[in-house]
Amino acid sequence: MASASTKVSASHILIKHQGSRRKSSWKDPQGALISSTTRDAAVSQLSALRSDILAGVASFNDVASRYSDCSSAKRGGDLGPFGRGQMQKPFEEATYALAVGEISDIVDTDSGVHIIMRTA
Numbered sequence: 001m002a003s004a005s006t007k008v009s010a011s012h013i014l015i016k017h018q019g020s021r022r023k024s025s026w027k028d029p030q031g032a033l034i035s036s037t038t039r040d041a042a043v044s045q046l047s048a049l050r051s052d053i054l055a056g057v058a059s060f061n062d063v064a065s066r067y068s069d070c071s072s073a074k075r076g077g078d079l080g081p082f083g084r085g086q087m088q089k090p091f092e093e094a095t096y097a098l099a100v101g102e103i104s105d106i107v108d109t110d111s112g113v114h115i116i117m118r119t120a
Contacts (some may be wrong), residue, residue, distance in 0.1 A: 005036065006083070007082060008081065008096060008118060009079070009081045009105035010116050011060060011061070011064060011079060012068070012076045013060070013070075014068050014113070014114050015042040015043075015045055015067070015068075015069060015113060016028075016034040016037060016111065016112035017038060017042040017112055018034070020034060020111055022098055022111070023036065024034050025043050025071075026073065031032050031039070039108075040071035042112060042113050046069070049067060050115050053115075060103070060117050061077065063077075064077025072085060077117070082118065084096075088111065090108060091109050091114065091116065094116055095118055098117075100109055100118050100119065102116065102118055103115055103116070103117045
């Protein structure tokens with residue numbers, strides 16, 4: 001039985017949009033693109049990327065490296081291990097609900113929209 005102190009590991013792909021709390025990223029330091037991206041457009045892009053990954057057309061790591069607005073992109077989206085209370089609640093709950101190797105549906109946080117792959 002897993003204890004409350006159990007850590008999980010995950011990788012994610014983050015697409016920021018107008019509603020994101022920080023409207024800049026390594027790809028868009030001035031935030032021009034992010035500021036003009038609606039949440040719907042971010043969700044559409046992320047849904048298409050998720051479909052490619054699930055279809056085996058692209059690997060999660062490659063897609064994260066290319067498209068994620070998170071600095072974890074340079075590690076293929078890898079966030080490493082984390083425990084409860086370390087991530088935004090929707091992100092944490094989605095990650096803990098996944099089986100290892102499973103990819104989430106779209107998850108909304110204050111940072112933007114994500115897909116998450118639990119890795120451990």
